[in-house]
Every structure is written in C-alpha cells, then in structure tokens.
Amino acid sequence: MARHSEHSLGSEFFIWDLPTRLFHWVLVIGVAVALYTGFLAPASWLGIHLFAGYAIAVLIVFRLVWWKFGFEYSRLAALVAAIRRLPQFLPALIRLKPPHSAGHNPAGSAMIALLIATLSLIVVTGFMVEGGQEKQGVLAGVLDYAAGSTARNLHSLSANLLLGLIAVHLAGVAVETVLQRTPLVRGMISGRLPLPLHVVNPAPRPARPLAAAFILSAIAVAAAPAALALLRLPARGVPSAPLNLAYATECGACHNAFHPSLLPRQSWAAIMAHLGDHFGEDASLSPATAAGIAAYLDRNAAEAWDTEPANRLRSVAAAEPLRITAAPYWIRKHAGIGAATFAAAPIKSKTNCAACHGDATTGRFDDQAIAIPPTQAKGP
C-alpha cells in the first residue's frame, strides 16, 4: 500500500493510495446504478436501487474513516488545507493559469466535500424514504409515511443536485487534464501523477490501514446489533393479519378480494350499502354476513393504515369514489400499461391486482413484488 519508498518514480509521484482509488471507482459504479434505477428504471427495480444505496452508504463510512487514516493526499487535513487555498486559486484559474496541486486542487477539494455531503444526504434520506414510505429496511418500524414523504422530497432534490455536481466534477477533471497536462483519470487508476517536485509534500503521512480496519470493525460491531434491533420492530402501520375469511370468500367470488386498506371508510360504506346494484350486478348478501363484512372493512380501511397505497388511495376520484382503479394515484401509477395488456390473459382486468402484484393480498404493494406476467393477446 502507501509506503514511503513508493513516492517517486522519476517525475511521477505516488498520490492516490489503493483504498482511495478503489473507493472512487466502486463509488462511480454504485452512483451510476443508483441514478439509473432511481431516475429511469421501472419501479420493480427498487431492490437494485436499495442495494446500490447500501453499497454507497458503506463506501461513505469507509471514506470518512479513511479521511483520518489514509495516505497524505487522501486525508481530510489535505482536503481542508486545499480548500483554504481557494481564494488564491480561483483568480489563477480564471486566467487559465491554475497552479499545480498534489492531490485535489482547491476547487476539486471543494467539489469532493460537496459530493460527499450530498451523497450522505441522499443516503440518509434514502433510508428514511425506504422506511417511512416503502415500509422496508431499518427505519420501517420508526418512521411514518409523512416523514418518509418529506425525506423523499429531499432525496429527489439532492439527487438532482448530485447530477449537477457530477457534471461540474467531470468538467473540472477535463479542464485540469487539458490546462495542466495532468492525466487525472490515469492517476486515479495507477495512483501516480507527473508533478513538479515543489508541489509535492516532502513528508507525506503514511496510510494506517490497520488502525482504519480496527475502527471500521468497531463501527460494524456497534452498528450490527442496533440495525438488527431496528429490523425486529414491526413496520409502522402495516397490516399483518390475513384477509378476513368471510370477506375473502364473499368479496372474492367475482373478482380478487381487494385489500381493505385500498379504499377509505366512506367508499367501503357506500359499497356495502348498495350491494344490490354493485357495478351493474347484484352482489347482495344476507344482512348478517353483510354487517360483519362492513364492520371488518370499516376497521381496516385506508385511514387505519400507513402504507404507501393506504396513504395515496385515501383520495378517491370525485366522479367514481367507489373504484380503486379510478383514483388519481392508481391511474398515474398505471398510465404506462395499455388497455390491451390489462385485457389479455392471464390478467384480464385492471381489478386483477394480484396478477401483477405478488403481495396484493397483504396490502403492501412493494415495488419489488411487481411483475407484469407474459400475456397472450385476446383470442378472436
């Protein structure tokens, strides 16, 4: 690793230790995956997005520790010192004559600080969205949907900010590579950069990988039981009981029994009050059975739960308040699916939630459980 003897090879100097270089390139991959799955991929890719997010979280924790124990130019002290030189550096940069720097130049250092801060914000808010809105992960037992929603706004805001920062970071690398003929990308691969002797630190502090490993292990040992304890908490406001048997049988005869959390109380009450004329059919029940089902639906309606569908489907369409499939949120989420897909076997109807949502009967509707089955077009 970063031993003193490796410092200079002719006019090339050893700047980036191996852990820092690995950190950089693995982070590039992680961020690329997270951005793609966050902005472009279908919702069902959430699992990959979360995996990338966890990886980035671990990388950031490593990097914070390596700020203390890395080789000279990987240290926080070097970063701060460089940022302090910003007032002299910027005017020189504007004259297109920036001085050489070993390690990140002052503008680059400021960018690194911004990138790490933004990534940390994205990761923290990501955990909050995962817990509060998706009811998954370590914060599912702690945060409610409202907290998850606030976090989601910050999460998207900071992700957009990150896109901007990445663009400026790449532009900065290009500028320095061209103006100073310093091959920064190659340097981040080999660790060595050609530099004038006078900018290189004559007494670089060596890396202390053992100390870093010790601190990282200590963090892992402290964090694991906390995470496990959090994971053991039941998810907040998530239904766990199976569907009531009478409800599942009676209201599952003509279509799949919809989870009660998918409509507000008022809608269920109206449906139960007019079973004799139910969407163009007579679905009447004996008064005793109907009363039991009505009470079950009232206890378990959208207002009683804190899942994403329960929160979003509380707002029904004014014109068709009895239909889940008419709610603005439902329509928005399924706008990309054509009528032909819904009509094709084995789906056959918008109301066949379970055909595409593996967890429809639980009311969770996790993104990872979404899979549109292969369909055959309707026969003649």
Add this chain to the structure above:
Amino acid sequence: MTSRLLFVALLIPAIGVAALASAGRDGIVSALSAQAKQDNSKFTSFSAEAGKKFWFTAHVGGKSDTPSCVTCHTKDARTMGQTRAGKAIDPMAVSANPNRFTDPEKVAKWFGRNCNTVLGRECTAEEKGNVITYLMSQ
C-alpha cells in the same frame, strides 16, 4: 390384503362424500319441486329441455352487460366460465364439478343475485329446478 383393506378404507369416505353431495342436491331439488307445486298446481316435474332454453336465452329486463346465464358461465357448462372482472368460474355441469348445487344457502344466494342481474327479477322455483336439472344432465 392390507392394501385391499386400505383401498376399502379409503373408498368408504369417498363414496360417503359423493353420496352426501348428491343427497344435498336431491334435497335442494325436492324443496324446489315442492315450492313449484305450491306456486302452480299444474306443475308435474322439472325439464332439462326447458332448463337449457332458459340457460341460453338472452333475457330482457336485467342489466345490458349480462343478457344471459352463459354470458359468464359459457355455452359449454363443462368448461370454466368467467366473470365480468375476468375471474375464472368453475364449471357448472355436475359431471365436471360434483360440488355444484349441494349447499342450499349458496344456491339461494346465487340464484337471487344472478336472476336479478340477468332478468331483473327473481327466478321461479320451476325455473331454478329446470336449470339444475339441465346442469345435472350435462
């Protein structure tokens, strides 16, 4: 020897269930028959032929989406039907589905609903008995 005993031991409950099912069906049909006689003194017995006609007729008076029993139960009672919401319905023919018409409450509930949906009125005991007789013959 033991395997034959086992076979008999398994056969008895199997026959028992089948017998129970047909007993349930017979009870439903005889109750309908008694009701039909009460409604119409000239009633003699149920007709599979009349049941078939009723089953296939496009009725008026009910909902326009569901003119006939075969709208959902399909023209071949031995195959799976489909509700308007796309859910599969088990075959109605007793040969294909021996559990049909064995639970009086279920039979009453669905005749009540489906007759209202298709015809806009209740079915008479004679119509119900004819339909069951037809579907028992399928």
